[in-house]
Amino acid sequence: MVPGPARRRPTLTDVATAAGVAASTVSRAFTNPARVNAHTREHVLSVAARLGYAPNPAARALESGRTRTLALLVPDITNPYFAGVIKGAERAAAAAGLTLVLGDTQESASVEEQLVRRLGPSVDGLVLAASRLPDDGLRRAAEENAIVLLNRATTGVDCVVADFDSGTRQIVDHLASHGHESFVFLGGPAGSWSGARRWRGLQGSAAERGLDATRFGPYTPTLEGGPAAADAALAAGATALVCHNDMLAIGVLRRLAQRGVAVPERVSVVGFDDIFGADFCSPPLTTLAEHTRDAGARAVEVLVQQSRTTETASWVLPTQLVIRASTGPAPGR
Amino acid sequence: MVPGPARRRPTLTDVATAAGVAASTVSRAFTNPARVNAHTREHVLSVAARLGYAPNPAARALESGRTRTLALLVPDITNPYFAGVIKGAERAAAAAGLTLVLGDTQESASVEEQLVRRLGPSVDGLVLAASRLPDDGLRRAAEENAIVLLNRATTGVDCVVADFDSGTRQIVDHLASHGHESFVFLGGPAGSWSGARRWRGLQGSAAERGLDATRFGPYTPTLEGGPAAADAALAAGATALVCHNDMLAIGVLRRLAQRGVAVPERVSVVGFDDIFGADFCSPPLTTLAEHTRDAGARAVEVLVQQSRTTETASWVLPTQLVIRASTGPAPGR
DNA sequence: CGTCACATGGCAAGCGTTTGCCATTCTTTG
DNA sequence: CAAAGAATGGCAAACGCTTGCCATGTGACG
The missing domain is CATH 3.40.50.2300 (Response regulator)
Incomplete structure (x- = not known):
């Protein structure tokens, strides 16, 4: 058994020849059953199966213009x-x-x-x-x-x-219900569309609820972005951090742990996305889940x-x- | 501007007509530069660029039999x-x-x-x-x-x-160096090839180093598989657990935390894979990294x-x- | 029993490229 | 300067499939 580059695949024509019908009939047996006699169709299909025929997608695509x-x-x-x-x-x-x-x-x-x-x-x-x-x-x-x-x-x-308007409101409500009167948003990349939407939503809800919202950043939205973001927030005396995403949030959490800042006792941390890991980092992360x-x-x-x-x-x-x-x-x- | 289903793409022939040459020349201008005069080629290419021509992959695939x-x-x-x-x-x-x-x-x-x-x-x-x-x-x-x-x-x-032979030896050596005299392997699905390889490697190295190795399982290699695996190992009095993979290991860690079992003081836990999260679960996981x-x-x-x-x-x-x-x-x- | 509609199958023309082969022109070379 | 090559371009045949159109055969109907 040579593991070589695969033997030639049977084509429509091969099936047609083997079944003793025209190529068009074989084609129709597959794509337009109503157009061929049930008997012929069955025969064609069985021959095709015996030969291990499978239509060539490239040829189909050429003809139809759609590649599926x-x-x-x-x-x-x-x-x-x-x-x-x-x-x-x-x-x-x-x-x-x-x-x-x-x-x-x-x-x-x-x-x-x-x-x-x-x-x-x-x-x-x-x-x-x-x-x-x-x-x-x-x-x-x-x-x-x-x-x-x-x-x-x-x-x-x-x-x-994702419904960021509702989502950010949920976040702000949650913080407000815990008595937070302000929070810092640790922003992601400057050009991020969803980052902008998140901040806009947070700002809006904060205004409605009478919280103070400040934006820091941009930070790289990765674990590595955490330390800088965390330190900045700490320096500003923030007690609630809303992070651009969970990656950044987890990075922030690690930095806070490293600096001996108790979470959530001294600062609360919120993320976005609910990625894999958000439930087993330490402490498990409060985050806005999307149904990705x-x-x-x-x-x-x-x-x-x-x-x-x-x-x-x-x-x-x-x-x-x-x-x-x-x-x-x-x-x- | 109708956002409709895209206007017709120009074809090889369109370019040929526009450039006043034969289709074959256009084709060669792209795929076989040596075969056409530098002047013609340049002309053809510029016309192609002007028309926004891009070769149709399906047609190429049909011809060559390779889809790239x-x-x-x-x-x-x-x-x-x-x-x-x-x-x-x-x-x-x-x-x-x-x-x-x-x-x-x-x-x-x-x-x-x-x-x-x-x-x-x-x-x-x-x-x-x-x-x-x-x-x-x-x-x-x-x-x-x-x-x-x-x-x-x-x-x-x-x-x-992956080099499981060396990897499992590293694991066993590490445990042995910490004075462990036995460990339990919490196995994954029965049919898993890599699971079998891992266990075989662990067994071999354990024998060499004079450690006692026992296999438990199979367990589902997910976070959810953790509790059952952890409990079984605990019941057997194991002090070192080698898990089928990191998912299972992290599930095990969570269960141990939940049951108040100190890691690594009372039991050591090792995983396979070094997945995302292995470094920020709690405690961070010792694991065999592959360069995936x-x-x-x-x-x-x-x-x-x-x-x-x-x-x-x-x-x-x-x-x-x-x-x-x-x-x-x-x-x- | 002739007509017609319909069911069924085949023929052939594409779909957009590539490529073997031939024709023409331009260089070389003896 | 003739003859042999090279260089270059075009023609046309594939690649495997779909589909419009035509030919044939069948049963239904008047």
């Missing part, structure tokens, strides 16, 4: 936040009989643009998760391809986003539907504050 | 262990100008088989990570497609595996090379014990 393939571009595959998105997208794609191509944009707009260009022609549509592209770049991409944005929005492009799996799935569903309609829409997914041990009463209450 | 696409199948995309593998594979694929298709086998042999069948015809090769397929299933798949196994091995199929990113990258490199050679080979990647706070001296030393 979707692309999902994420800024960083290893970021656990996107793991759920990927899973959801993969499931939804598989359920629709579509193939999912994955791309890692390395948090870079230029890599993202390049990937869109490279992948665009060979897929039926793309999901751009937390896209770094500028608005006009997105619109341009949307002219060439079917596109759905995930946690990013711009007019003229379909998008599915649903988000990924929804995005591909929207993409699949997209062809049928023409106006663009935006889909909002619920968020939920998961309260764990990293938040508690304001000091002195 | 690879598939990576993993048991569970959300398992952080595979995140590194995916990242490495994506990078390596992108570097080689290849597209990476991702599939989630949901830890199921049948889903995996189905995916291989579905994806096989449309890719140039597949990487099966921690495959659940039986040996003969793998060999059969390898007859149809170029295949590389990751952390799984069987004769007749290329594979890249390298592994993913190596797998696709092997796949890319594969066509050139015919005999199969196996590639061993180094492992390294990362010592953190979950292990310490045996009680009473």
Whole structure:
């Protein structure tokens, strides 16, 4: 048994010859059952099965112009936040009989643009998760391809986003209920769309509830960004920290532990995302959960539907504050 | 601006017409520069650029039979262990100008088989990570497609595996150096190839070093599997626990904390994989690190090379014990 | 029993590229 | 200066499949 480069796959024509019918009949037996006699069809299918025939997707794609393939571009595959998105997208794609191509944009707009260009022609549509592209770049991409944005929005492009308005209100309410009268937002990258939405939401809710909200940063939204963020907040005497995301929050938690600052006794810490690990870091993190799996799935569903309609829409997914041990009463209450 | 289903892409022929040359010339201008006059080529390329021409991958694939696409199948995309593998594979694929298709086998042999069948015809090769397929299933798949196994091995199929022999020896040495005279291996799923390798390695090294090794399980290798595993080990009076993987180990740590068992004072805990979170769980976990990113990258490199050679080979990647706070001296030393 | 509609199968023309082969022109070389 | 090559461009045939259209055969209907 030579493990070599695979023997030649049987083609439509091979099946046709073997079954003693025309190629078109074989084709129709597969794609248009109503168009061929039940007997012939059965015969053809059995011959095809015997030969181990499988249609060549490239040939189909050539003819139809559709590849039955979707692309999902994420800024960083290893970021656990996107793991759920990927899973959801993969499931939804598989359920629709579509193939999912994955791309890692390395948090870079230029890599993202390049990937869109490279992948665009060979897929039926793309999901751009937390896209770094500028608005006009997105619109341009949307002219060439079917596109759905995930946690990013711009007019003229379909998008599915988490409900940050409700989410940030939940956070502020939670802090307020614990007697906190102010908090610091440890912000992520300057250009982050969701970061901006988070801060806007927090600010709004804080104003409503009469809390003082201050924004620090930007900080790298990774574990490594934690120390700088934590130290800055500590220096400012903050008692409640809302972090751009869980990565940063966990980094902050580690720094606080290192500096002997009791959480939640002296400061409360809140994150965003509820990533893997948020429930077993120490202390477990209070954080705003998105249903990332649903988000990924929804995005591909929207993409699949997209062809049928023409106006663009935006889909909002619920968020939920998961309260764990990293938040508690304001000091002195 | 209608966001509709994308305007028609210009084709080779469009470019040829616009440039006033034959299609073959345009084709060669792109793929075989030496074959056309530098002047013509430049002209063609500029026209192509003006029209925004990009070759149709499906047509190329039809002609050449190669899709310039690879598939990576993993048991569970959300398992952080595979995140590194995916990242490495994506990078390596992108570097080689290849597209990476991702599939989630949901830890199921049948889903995996189905995916291989579905994806096989449309890719140039597949990487099966921690495959659940039986040996003969793998060999059969390898007859149809170029295949590389990751952390799984069987004769007749290329594979890249972590160096479990050295890794398990490092673990046993570490425990022995802390005066442990025995340990319990909390095993994962019965059919797990890497689980078997791990246990075999542990057993061997334990025998060499004169330690007593016992295997418990199987347990589900997830956080949820932790409590049962921890309780069993506790009931047996174990003082050192080596867990099938970090997920299980972290689950075990949580259970031990819950039961008030001091780690590492009363029991030491070791994991496998060094996943995201292993360094910030509590206490941070001593674990055997694989270079998952390298592994993913190596797998696709092997796949890319594969066509050139015919005999199969196996590639061993180094492992390294990362010592953190979950292990310490045996009680009473 | 002739007509017609319908069911069924086959033919052939693409889909966008690549590539073997031939024709033409331009260089070399003896 | 003739002849042999090189260089360059074009033609047309694939690659495997889908699909519009036509041909044939069948049963139904008047």
